Amino acid sequence: MEVWELVARESARDLITRYNANGDSGRIKQMVAVFAPDAIFETGDRRFEGRDAIFAFMSGVVIAQSDPDPDAPPPPISPALADWEARGRTPMLRHVTGTTQIDVVDEHTMRARSYYLVLAAHGLDHWGRYLDEFGLVDGEWRITSRREITDASFAGGWGSRATGEDPPHVTHPVCWPGITP
Numbered sequence: 649m650e651v652w653e654l655v656a657r658e659s660a661r662d663l664i665t666r667y668n669a670n671g672d673s674g675r676i677k678q679m680v681a682v683f684a685p686d687a688i689f690e691t692g693d694r695r696f697e698g699r700d701a702i703f704a705f706m707s708g709v710v711i712a713q714s715d716p717d718p719d720a721p722p723p724p725i726s727p728a729l730a731d732w733e734a735r736g737r738t739p740m741l742r743h744v745t746g747t748t749q750i751d752v753v754d755e756h757t758m759r760a761r762s763y764y765l766v767l768a769a770h771g772l773d774h775w776g777r778y779l780d781e782f783g784l785v786d787g788e789w790r791i792t793s794r795r796e797i798t799d800a801s802f803a804g805g806w807g808s809r810a811t812g813e814d815p816p817h818v819t820h821p822v823c824w825p826g827i828t829p
Contacts (some may be wrong), residue, residue, distance in 0.1 A: 689702045689793075761778065
């Protein structure tokens with residue numbers, strides 16, 4: 649393996665990490681900076697083209713979670729998350745990315761597949777995969793395409809609340825005898 653390939657692989661890992669760390673901290677501008685200006689972001693059946701469209705979408709997710717529509721019926725919420733919010737705690741998210749497989753196509757292109765888990769106040773919230781493509785933009789590696797696939801989420805958690813509906817892949821927390829989620 650040549651040095652340029654090591655730099656490329658580490659750049660991909662860094663971009664994946666910066667996306668999640670900045671998003672979890674509410675730094676949407678820095679989160680979106682990992683994308684190329686003409687990048688494509690896909691989630692569910694939605695597609696966003698260009699950094700500005702991705703920024704608008706991500707900002708909308710933050711606003712929807714922090715300032716929901718007062719006329720809309722409240723989405724279901726897990727008892728653990730309700731208790732957390734009732735105690736005045738700000739909901740938090742922590743994305744954990746692992747099992748990242750990077751394929752270096754050439755000196756200007758890479759692809760990666762990663763699993764992710766999202767932890768919230770109530771524990772594991774939702775999980776899925778990132779399918780990424782990377783390219784060199786003005787000498788810097790950037791994500792040129794990301795497909796986010798949610799494999800499953802817990803009913804009443806952040807992942808199901810963010811969409812405003814219970815997607816078909818919603819599951820329910822395991823309840824052990826004598827333990828209430």
